[in-house]
Amino acid sequence: MSVVVATRDRRADLARSLPRHEGPVILVxxxxxxxxPEFVxxxxxxxxxxxxxxxxxxPARNLGVELATTPYVAFADDDSWWAPGALRRAAEVLDAHPRLAVLAARMLVGPEERLDPICTAMATAPLGTAPTLPGPAILGFLACGAVVRREAFLAAGGFDEVVFFQxxxxxxxxxxxxxGWGLAYVEEIVAHHHPSPVRDGSHRQALSARNAVLTAVLRRPWPMVARAVLHAVRAGKHSRRGLRDTLPRLPRALAxxxxxxxxxxxxxxxxxxPRPSPAPID
Known part of the structure; x- marks a missing residue:
């Protein structure tokens, strides 16, 4: 297991998080x-x-995954880290489930260790739990709390430049x-996230709206693209700004x-x- 950390101008956060990682770390x-870079x-x-x-x-994480020589790669942000023993256990789970490409961990946020709401949603298993997976099937995850099978990640192209970030x-x-790969939420594997104070909430809201539309253009039917656009229009000025920002990236998304x-x-x-859950993807 290797740990890949992508960072930008977060030296103080890295001083706190890097000592907590177990195993080889690749920082991009x-x-x-x-x-x-010099500080690290x-x-x-x-x-x-x-x-x-x-x-x-x-996509900076892709560089780290390419350099890794281990079959599994855990991602971390500069303000996150894995609980002691979590990565060893994650490797055991991946070994035991050869169809598993992404293991999403239970993410505890801040000093008070609040459960991230995304984990609550994943734990409800709306997609069911396939017998070939170690937990509820998922179609999304938090990168800073995920472990990937390197070969599957690279074959799928990793993260792409169209969406860029968020x-x-x-x-x-x-x-x-x-x-045909499986993705699952595995509650017993724990990661910690202490969000950096260096954050811009309005900018992230704009990015989220932009990237929801771009992802829909990349993979979803046109009615779902229209739904994403309409949601951005209704979600406020920051989301509408994000919608405008899709335009320069739209040709690459369409291509x-x-x-x-x-x-x-x-x-x-x-x-x-709001419809009945389908059978697990298997």
Whole structure:
């Protein structure tokens, strides 16, 4: 198991999180201007530092996965880390379930260790639990609390430049499911996330709206694209700004558009609509 961390201008967060990682760590720096690469090389000589030279967004993690020599890769952000023993147990679960491509962990947020709401949603198992998976089937995950099977991740293309950052997990999850891989929430595996104070909520809201539309264009039927656009229009000024920001990226999204297999689209739609859960994807 390797740990891949993507970072940009978060030296103080890394000082807190890097000592907590178990196993080899590959850090990909997205063009930091605060001296992060030099600080990490000096303070954590066992960490492999890769300098992208510019902000690659989520695809920076792809560089780390490509460099990893282990069959499994755990992702972490500069403000997150894995609980002691979690990655060893995650490797055992992946060994025991060869169809599993993504293991989504239970994410505890902040010093008070609140359960992330996304984990609550995943635990309800709206897609069921296939006998070949170690937990509820999912079609999305939090990258900073996920472990991936390296070969499956790379075959699916990793994270892409169209979405860039924020909500980048969905397109990858859909493509993995379309290729026949399983994704599951495994509650016994725990990761910790102490969100950095260096955050811009309005910018993230705009990115979320933009990327929901772009992901729909990349993989969903046109009525679902229209639904994503309408949601952005109704969600407020920041989401409408995100909708405008889709335009420069739209040609690349259209060029890479590919429809999902019917079973995967049906499962994905069930997460949006109040309807009975489908049978697990198997």
């Amino acid at each position: 720096d997205n063009g930091s201007t605060d001296g992060t 090389r000096r303070s954590f000589p066992d960490v492999t530092v890769v300098t992208a030279g510019r902000n690659l967004g989520a 909500g980048e997990e969905e397109r990858l999850a859909l493509d993995l499911a379309a290729a 890479n558009r590919r429809r999902l297999p019917k079973a995967v689209e049906t499962a994905r739609r069930s997460l949006d609509l």
